[in-house]
Amino acid sequence: MPAETAVCQLLERQAMDYRGWLWVAPPRDAWLEEGEGRLLSADHAVVEAWRARGRLASSALADDPCHEPVPPPGAVLFWPKSHALGEWWLLRLCQALPAGTPLQVAGENNGGIKRALKVLAALGLGCRKRDSARRCTLYETRLEPVSLNPDLAWSRFEAEGLTLASHPGVFGHGKLDDGTRLLLERLPALLPEGDAAMGESETQHAVLDVGCGDGILAAWLARRGAAVTAVDVNAFAVEATRRTLAANALPGEALASDVYSRLEGRRFDAIVSNPPFHQERAIDFGPAARLIREAPAHLAPGGQLVLVANAFLPYPDLLEAAFGSFEVLADDRRFRVYRAVRR
Known part of the structure; x- marks a missing residue:
């Protein structure tokens, strides 16, 4: 099924193998729910929708967001409207996933995605712009250890x-x-x-x-x-x-x-x-x-x-x-x- 939301349409056109990747805080979109990978979300309705399809899905505050002993090959973070919440997600991922894990950060231009650049820079995570379309932007970086504890939020x-x-x-x-x-x-x-x-x-x-x-x-x-x-x-x-x-x-x-x-x-x-x-x-x-x-x-x-x-x-x-x-x-x-x- 083709992607329904603009940000997922941007991801759909990437020459990427997203199999096994961790999708973090995504919107409801059948392209994601019928595709590959695992979910990490704070939205109970999204978590239940993925589980109803037999997909691996964890709540944001779960002790083990990856479910399996083998970590995902990469993660995609859908940048939230709240700047502070986006920072929490980045700290959470740096804490939960191995250093060097590829991370893509996607979002709508008028939804605050460009603010992600400042947060990534403040955390010492260099990034580059990978793509933009449908008034959305996609950045990519790699996770590294960060001394800040997400619980400080x-x-x-x-x-x-x-x-x-x-x-x-x-x-x-x-x-x-x-x-x-x-x-x-x-x-x-x-x-x-x-x-x-x-x-x-x-x-x-x-x-x-x-x-x-x-x-x-x-x-x-x-x-x-x-x-x-x-x-x-x-x-x-x-x-x-x-x-x-x-x-x-x-x-x-x-x-x-x-x-x-x-x-x-x-x-x-x-x-x-x-x-x-x-x-x-x-x-x-x-x-x-x-x-x-x-x-x-x-x-x-x-x-x-x-x-x-x-x-x-x-x-x-x-x-x-x-x-x-x-x-x-x-x-x-x-x-x-x-x-x-x-x-």
Whole structure:
């Protein structure tokens, strides 16, 4: 199958034998998924798509990203939108793969690929431009040992009386998002406090945080006594939420899940979310549409969905179709907080 995305079309035209190579943080593209090599990605949906085809695929934070004792003959890094995340990936690859391993770095010109040159130079990795086409550029270099530890990318900050863990590539990295702040202002009136300290499960409300990010909603809910489950498709977000809960000595589980993919058969008293609506620079309502459309199946009778979204997004129609009715709890012209109840 021919490549579907511009950056993969650039790679497809290379006179290269990519068999056995490691594909790092790629987009969804059938040319890759039906081809050769292994995957390393922070996107749970991409990892599962490769595994469904019987392909070797590892999560970004796996202890052994190469799966096999024989290292790959080379790697291709798809440069991310986040400059700091791109640096983390380079450090990770320098740490995980043998010195001298060929590395290609590919990306769209208006997606920040040229910034990779500065990062490579700062790490002492000389590179050359191999090709450019379809408004994309491909660089190549070789990996060498680097003294910096990729774990240094983790950071902490304080918000709402909580200590939050953060990592490049996680939504709202290093700060509290204004939409999340507006949502938190409305939640106390909607979700009564339980008694987690007493360990009395009958007083606890089961709450699901979809798109948990750095774990601010999960930790805030757990502090009020809710039995919290947090999910995110991003492996860094799942780990950030786990670290946030641990830093605040709060209970809760965090799972890598593509919206509800890991939650079959489970129902909750409430679902809260500040859902993502874009993938890189292209607007994509897919995850948020699934969040809303499938929410009734994951809510107990009388359960509620509470979410915050940019005011311009077309969520009212989705909420009306899924629940029959909804209400707007807050609107500051930038963000709206919606609530819908399963009847």
